[in-house]
Amino acid sequence: MNAEQIQGNVDVVIVGGGVAGMACAIWSQRLHLRTMLLEAQPRLGGQLWQIKNLIYDYPGVICQGGEECYQHFFQNLQYLQVLYSLNTEVEGLDTTKHLVQTNKGEVRTNYLVLATGARPRRLGIPGEEVLYAREETYSTSEQLERFTGKRILIVGGGDRAFEGAYRLLNVAKSIQIIHRSEWLRARAEYVEPVLQHQDVLLRLNHQCVKIEQAGEEKIVWIEGPQGISKEVYDFVLIRIGVEPYLPLALPELRTDGKGQLIINQFGQTTVPWVYAIGDLVNQPAFSAIAHSVGQGMVTAKHILLQKEESEEKERRSYHDQ
Structure with a gap:
């Protein structure tokens, strides 16, 4: 159920409607926790909308792409009548009153789950923002025809870089790949055919320092x-x-030396009523739909246990009076 206004009291507020956020909302609702899912974008699904290839490694279902996979998640949300709100940006958090403040109002919650995911890592060089402003973040699978006969520069040495190059073979006029080190992280199944192609040039120990339109x-x-x-x-x-994306400044949450949020095995941060799950806290090498779904379930179940323990303490305190 899509909520136009944010108000009232709930057990769990989940910020971020990607895979981890949706999974946590499904499980929270299933466990009879009053749940509200907040998403800043006009639709749920997060990075699922960027997946254009066959999804066959999420047990129980084979999907033609992320959109089809999203439909399965959304069907569960609808069946359980999960309350969610789109185009909803979290603008502040009152940690003493457990108030989540948004552009649509505020809601009081007993527990907060951060599932804001990750975003493409930036180079941080002059001219880069122009590419994003012009929305030139093209998909090599969905928009392949754009690259026909074109000169392509790919920056990166991992799977995404070489998978993109692989798709562009025999399409682009030329492909140059630059990587800042001499070590490639991409899988051999992409690296070998790409580097064997006559139209591809790999330049190691090179980096892009400026882009001009x-x-x-x-x-x-x-x-x-x-x-x-x-x-x-x-x-x-x-x-x-x-890189992890957390649009809300929360200095109360402790991070490690690399800036990663510190969590325990349940996704609980150093602020006990705040949790973090999904690609916000996952290492890129372990990013997967199945992983994020599992995290959503574990966090929801731990919140239920915490809630039950808290209620039991209150009952004991009442009887002891």
């Missing part, structure tokens, strides 16, 4: 062992992985 072309400054070169491409695809 010139009409429909991109002028790119690339730094390598021999200095900086100025080159022209039709498309620049930045594929350097993802």
